[in-house]
Amino acid sequence: DKYKRIQQSIIDVLDKAQHVVVKGCNGNKTDMKVSLMPIGDPAKQTIFENCLADVNIPLGEVFTSPRLKGTEGTLNVSRVYLNGLLYKNLTLKFRDGMVEDYACDNFDNSIDVDDEGNAINKNKSYIRENILFNHDTLPIGEFAIGTNTTAYVMANRYDIVGKLPILIVEKMGPHFA
Secondary structure, X not given: OHHHHHHHHHHHHHOOOOXXXXXXXXXXXXXXXXXXXXXXXXXXXXXXXXXXXXXXXXOOEEEEOOEEEEEEEEEEEEEEEEOOEEEEEEEEEEEOOEEEEEEOOOOOOOEEEOOOOOEEEHHHHHHHHHOOOOOOOOEOOOXXXXXXXXXXXXXXXXXXXXXXXXXXXXXXXXXXX
16 A cells, blocks of 8 residues: 555656656766656546556556657666676667667677678677667657665665566666666
8 A cells, every 4th residue: 555655646746747857867877858648637547557566566666658759868777687688888869769879888899890891889789689679779668667665775785786687676766668
């Protein structure tokens, strides 16, 4: 009941907004404007899911699918594991909800040459193959605010954020998918 009540308070405010701005701090370069779908009557309608343990384990987030038009900016994550692969200083740039550019710092010598003599950026190739799955671009599909403060405190106290599954990490603060 505690999470449901707290998260509903967040949803009540967000349902009245046209967009949400997420800015990084302490060296994080995230600066995202997330456009939200308009709703006719925020008192009776919502665009957010109040995610408790009956929907997703662990509990602790409110999420929605952003409106693509107007969703733009830079998403920066200093270190993250996705599908078992590490990304250092992952940066994705969005325009109208679509990935426009991307980079990471996984490879020091990031330029390689293919069999035909073409220059290849290994960092961009790593992202294209493993996040974009060889597509030129993909849309942002989810914007969420994680509220699981227990997971946040535990992960930071024991310095295990990088060892936790992404489904737990995403409950610890704002995230995009």
